[in-house]
Amino acid sequence: MNNINILWFKKDLRIEDNQALYESLKDNDILPIYIFELEVWNQKTHSRRQWEFCKESVLDLRNALSEKGQPLIIRTGNVIKIFEEISSKFEIKGIFSHQETGDWLTYKRDQKVKYWALNKKIIWKEYLQFSVFRGNFNRDNWSKKWKKNFDRELIKEPIKINPIDFDIGEIPEEKIFFFKKDECPGRLKGGRKKGLERMEYFFNKKLNSYSKDISSPEKSFDSCSRLSPYISWGCISLKEILYKANLYPNNNSRMLKSRLTWHCHFIQKLESEPELEFQEFHPYFKNIKTKNTELLFLWSQGNTGFPFIDACMRSLNFNGWINFRMRAMLMSFASYNLWLPWQDSGSELANKFLDYEPGIHWNQCQMQSGTTSINTNRIYNPIKQGKDHDPKGEFIKKWVPELKYLAENFIHEPWLLSKFNFKEYEKLDYIKPIVDIPKTTREAREKILEITKKNGYWDISKKIYLKHGSRKRTAINRRPKKSNYKTKKETQYELNLGI
Ligand SMILES: Cc1cc2nc3c(=O)[nH]c(=O)nc-3n(C[C@H](O)[C@H](O)[C@H](O)COP(=O)(O)OP(=O)(O)OC[C@H]3O[C@@H](n4cnc5c(N)ncnc54)[C@H](O)[C@@H]3O)c2cc1C
Numbered sequence: 001m002n003n004i005n006i007l008w009f010k011k012d013l014r015i016e017d018n019q020a021l022y023e024s025l026k027d028n029d030i031l032p033i034y035i036f037e038l039e040v041w042n043q044k045t046h047s048r049r050q051w052e053f054c055k056e057s058v059l060d061l062r063n064a065l066s067e068k069g070q071p072l073i074i075r076t077g078n079v080i081k082i083f084e085e086i087s088s089k090f091e092i093k094g095i096f097s098h099q100e101t102g103d104w105l106t107y108k109r110d111q112k113v114k115y116w117a118l119n120k121k122i123i124w125k126e127y128l129q130f131s132v133f134r135g136n137f138n139r140d141n142w143s144k145k146w147k148k149n150f151d152r153e154l155i156k157e158p159i160k161i162n163p164i165d166f167d168i169g170e171i172p173e174e175k176i177f178f179f180k181k182d183e184c185p186g187r188l189k190g191g192r193k194k195g196l197e198r199m200e201y202f203f204n205k206k207l208n209s210y211s212k213d214i215s216s217p218e219k220s221f222d223s224c225s226r227l228s229p230y231i232s233w234g235c236i237s238l239k240e241i242l243y244k245a246n247l248y249p250n251n252n253s254r255m256l257k258s259r260l261t262w263h264c265h266f267i268q269k270l271e272s273e274p275e276l277e278f279q280e281f282h283p284y285f286k287n288i289k290t291k292n293t294e295l296l297f298l299w300s301q302g303n304t305g306f307p308f309i310d311a312c313m314r315s316l317n318f319n320g321w322i323n324f325r326m327r328a329m330l331m332s333f334a335s336y337n338l339w340l341p342w343q344d345s346g347s348e349l350a351n352k353f354l355d356y357e358p359g360i361h362w363n364q365c366q367m368q369s370g371t372t373s374i375n376t377n378r379i380y381n382p383i384k385q386g387k388d389h390d391p392k393g394e395f396i397k398k399w400v401p402e403l404k405y406l407a408e409n410f411i412h413e414p415w416l417l418s419k420f421n422f423k424e425y426e427k428l429d430y431i432k433p434i435v436d437i438p439k440t441t442r443e444a445r446e447k448i449l450e451i452t453k454k455n456g457y458w459d460i461s462k463k464i465y466l467k468h469g470s471r472k473r474t475a476i477n478r479r480p481k482k483s484n485y486k487t488k489k490e491t492q493y494e495l496n497l498g499i
Contacts, residue, residue: 004164006083007032008097009072012234013057014192015064015157019127024096029162031086032065034058036076040105041177045353045358048179049320053190055171057233059272060191068161076172079109080116081142082097089166091181092122097236100464101267103358130238131264132271132359139471142268146261150239158249166268180351187228187354195230200462202227203244210252215388217312218395220323225256228321228355229265238263267359269468278343279364281464282373284451289341294485298434299334300348302399305433307387309333311399313377318399319479320354323387327366329380335369336444337435342369370448373461374469377448386412402430 007024009032015021024030025488041051062072075082086092095117100106117124131146145418188194202210202225212217230236238260245253245260270276280286298304299447312330316322322330327349346365350356370377390396394410397404403411406428410417415433418425451457 045350049184056190270359331368
């Protein structure tokens with residue numbers, strides 16, 4: 001039997017700046033493989049739009065590898081069974097991959113693969129794709145560790161890959177997955193080529209307006225980098241984007257770079273505590289919400305009766321992307337005003353996002369739902385957000401055609417029309433508000449406050465902070481004048497809580 005190394009592509013669908021590929025080629029021929037796992041794709045966080053994006057990226061990767069001599073091998077099913085199939089034909093000398101920073105299921109799968117490889121005496125070498133570290137990781141000096149990991153040259157693509165004799169397989173048919181009907185006509189197309197085009201466009205044409213337009217749902221659609229799905233699927237490496245950003249030394253590229261550190265900062269939390277995908281950071285927030293499939297459905301369809309919320313949701317449904325502020329507002333509305341469990345609304349959002357990245361996503365969902373206890377809680381007022389970021393209601397009119405002819409002064413609060421012209425208001429073919437914003441906001445605030453008064457709340461919160469909290473220098477420097485707190489960490493902890 002021939003010796004080979006398996007090069008297992010996961011969410012690193014590129015041949016450039018790919019350390020696992022580089023290392024795998026050092027001593028043996030390689031079998032480059034991507035595996036579609038039904039169990040992974042049938043989770044409710046996954047969707048047809050992501051599958052289409054992934055499929056395009058996998059095909060692009062197959063072409064890139066073919067040009068080097070050996071096309072990508074594609075299989076569908078259970079990873080261990082597929083590795084067994086390979087081991088009946090080849091002597092597997094090693095498995096090479098990037099360390100996956102994924103969800104609970106892939107984390108558990110990796111443990112099984114590790115055990116299998118150990119039994120077979122096969123070495124599995126995993127390389128860091130991001131600055132995210134396995135195990136019980138100490139956050140002190142995290143930013144130094146982050147920088148050190150990216151302080152290296154870009155890794156070049158291989159010149160040649162020897163062909164091997166093995167059926168290359170095909171992309172599975174869509175019908176084997178349980179996807180909901182999901183058209184997403186406005187989404188970005190997958191693959192490295194498309195990602196690079198987007199990156200060039202952003203740096204050449206949009207970088208200058210990045211910070212100015214980042215919060216506007218309409219303008220950010222063009223002016224944000226929109227690189228997130230390409231980062232999530234690994235079509236472009238984080239290092240490549242950092243490298244590019246360094247060529248433009250200005251405030252906008254610095255802002256982008258700080259977001260790239262957040263990327264890893266958030267993923268690190270889930271990596272250190274994978275249960276955060278299901279469990280609240282702070283246990284006192286467990287089971288406080290009420291499941292409600294009807295409200296969840298209305299929110300998810302963009303039919304809440306709040307024009308700005310509905311416009312954002314419908315735009316997200318169509319495009320598979322919306323900017324940070326609008327994501328936060330949608331989540332806040334579901335969590336506070338509709339009082340829905342973050343796990344339910346979070347899953348709905350995850351499968352709408354082309355860039356679903358579990359580490360960022362579940363942390364953000366919990367942050368915007370007030371369950372971390374270490375971040376300042378923010379309840380967004382969707383009417384104010386609309387007035388601030390879409391003052392003329394143009395974005396609303398684009399996505400909520402029911403309000404197309406409504407006068408500008410009623411566009412954010414159509415119900416006000418009823419006071420002036422009840423007949424006209426009744427004629428509007430638009431759903432009436434499904435909740436009372438001031439009342440639900442007040443109630444949510446009171447309920448959260450009550451929880452923070454419970455015995456032991458702050459002691460637990462402190463532990464959470466020490467494990468997951470940001471060690472940002474600026475926060476440490478902003479010491480309060482009358483500080484009772486003994487250590488730097490404690491001072492910063494209190495500052496983060498705003499007390
Ligand atoms: C409830 C909620 C859920 C989210 N879920 C995801 C998700 O599943 N996947 C995802 O990539 N981002 C998520 N974000 C973070 C953020 O909204 C997106 O990263 C960003 O909007 C992507 O657009 P962009 O690539 O144009 O970002 P840019 O502003 O151009 O930033 C460049 C990159 O930096 C990273 N980044 C930017 N903002 C953040 C942030 N706040 N936290 C962590 N990393 C950041 C992303 O990798 C992004 O691609 C979520 C935010 C919220 C509030």
